[in-house]
Amino acid sequence: MPPQPVAAPVSAPVEPGPALTGPERARYARQLALPGFGETAQRRLRAARVAVVGAGGLGSPVISYLAAAGVGALVVVDDDVVEASNLQRQVLHGVEDLGRAKADSAARAVHRLDPGVVVEPVRERLTDANADRLLAGCDLVVDGADNFATRYAVADACARLGLPEVFGSVLRFDAQVGVFWPGRGATYRDVFPAPPPAGSVASCAEAGVLGALCGVVGSVMAVEAVKVLTGTGRPLVDRLLVLDALTMSWRAVRVRAAQEGAAPAPAPAPAPEPEEPLPADAVVAPRELARLLAAGEVLLVDVRTPAERELAALPGAVPVPLAQVLDGTADLPRDRPVVLHCRSGARSELAVRALRARGRADAAHLDGGLLAWAAQVDPSLPVA
Incomplete structure (x- = not known):
């Protein structure tokens, strides 16, 4: 097979500097x-x-x-x-x-x-x-x-x-x-x-x-x-x-560029208004959650991925995909309050906001997620 032609080079954005030493x-x-x-x-x-x-x-x-x-x-x-x-x-x-x-x-x-x-x-x-x-x-x-x-x-x-x-x-x-x-x-x-x-x-x-x-x-x-x-x-x-x-x-x-005449890239926008903080009863501290779990007073829901749960999981936590919580398809029991958790608290906060917006007033989430749990309750939990 004859040698294939090299693609035509693009023009470089940099002019050559001084001669090499x-x-x-x-x-x-x-x-x-x-x-x-x-x-x-x-x-x-x-x-x-x-x-x-x-x-x-x-x-x-x-x-x-x-x-x-x-x-x-x-x-x-x-x-x-x-x-x-x-x-x-x-x-x-x-x-x-x-x-x-x-x-x-x-x-x-x-x-x-x-x-x-x-x-x-x-x-x-x-x-x-x-x-x-x-x-x-x-x-x-x-x-x-x-x-x-x-x-x-x-x-x-x-x-x-x-x-x-x-x-x-x-x-x-x-x-x-x-x-x-x-x-x-x-x-x-x-x-x-x-x-x-x-x-x-x-x-x-x-x-x-x-x-x-x-x-x-x-x-x-x-x-x-x-x-x-x-x-x-x-x-x-x-x-x-x-x-x-x-x-x-x-x-x-x-991939293709947008059509000519499309709007230019947006200029820096002002920071969005911060979301209203969750009410106090929607946030559970790690040690309080440990007490509630020991008394059997809440259902613990893990919204992390299966791969994350393989690395570390809290005993008794029920796995529920975050997407199902957000879109309302998650079938969560109503016989007791639910506490949701993730690794850092960011995803579980989204989840609890979604549940409360649909009327689930007994939903809360673990403040700081597993990172806080490992720091305050169980240092042996592998969350790095």
């Missing part, structure tokens, strides 16, 4: 030898400024490989600190980094790899209010966030600023990777117009994630970032790459 040529020799890459592409990388949102499971390989590839400046945006449960997949951090800000830990790791890479650690959560400020002056944004609010804030800012965005997500054994580029292809909101209802999608902490899958997906994201920055090959613009790690099958899904 001798040590730089030695360091990047394997990349310089790539057909169609060469010194010009390497100089583009050295001149590039990339924002990586999230220094966790996806951010770890992205930051490592972009620094190793020779990206000149990295802005690492993350407001979290390193915890023991992170180390299973967030390989940028180590035991010595426990309690340290992830942005600072990432900067230390990059400095060990290449002191010549400029790293700006930003210990803030990216929001609609600060996104434009944090991303200003960047050539590309890599979205490795772990929540929908941040994802949409990143996407809307990239649409306003005209920045290419490399997107990735992982959950359990599944993953997605794509490149969103306003003006050249689909944007994040073209594919995902609005976030899902709060609590309807489990987080990695709740549903689990295969650690090595973060490395696979983060590496693909780094490859796409390098391709965009250097104008090499055909990036995943207008395509979403979907991975099922259990069968190790990849498939590319075509």
Whole structure:
């Protein structure tokens, strides 16, 4: 079979920087030898400024490989600190980094790899209010966030600023990777117009994630970032790459930009009015719940996923899918009050609000979820 033609390169968003030094040529020799890459592409990388949102499971390989590839400046945006449960997949951090800000830990790791890479650690959560400020002056944004609010804030800012965005997500054994580029292809909101209802999608902490899958997906994201920055090959613009790690099958899904004339990305909106707090009788403290359970006075309902319950469960808890509680199809006994629980209290609060809105005045939820239960009642409960 004759060799297949290489896809026409896209125009790069970065102008080449200064000529490479001798040590730089030695360091990047394997990349310089790539057909169609060469010194010009390497100089583009050295001149590039990339924002990586999230220094966790996806951010770890992205930051490592972009620094190793020779990206000149990295802005690492993350407001979290390193915890023991992170180390299973967030390989940028180590035991010595426990309690340290992830942005600072990432900067230390990059400095060990290449002191010549400029790293700006930003210990803030990216929001609609600060996104434009944090991303200003960047050539590309890599979205490795772990929540929908941040994802949409990143996407809307990239649409306003005209920045290419490399997107990735992982959950359990599944993953997605794509490149969103306003003006050249689909944007994040073209594919995902609005976030899902709060609590309807489990987080990695709740549903689990295969650690090595973060490395696979983060590496693909780094490859796409390098391709965009250097104008090499055909990036995943207008395509979403979907991975099922259990069968190790990849498939590319075509996506399309909204029609011309569609409304532009929304400007930052004011924060919504906070929801009315639950009445006192709708919230049960862990020690009070322990007393009620011992007396047999309440029915305990677990709205977490089956995978979460396999890791840790409270004795006697009845599993009921959150979706059934929210849509009213859950058949909950009425012979005694019900107390709902999840991992942190966020999903069970949604559930109790739904039940009370339908007249179930005896419904309550465990304040702080299993995390609070483990802290105040049973420290042996595995909830990390």
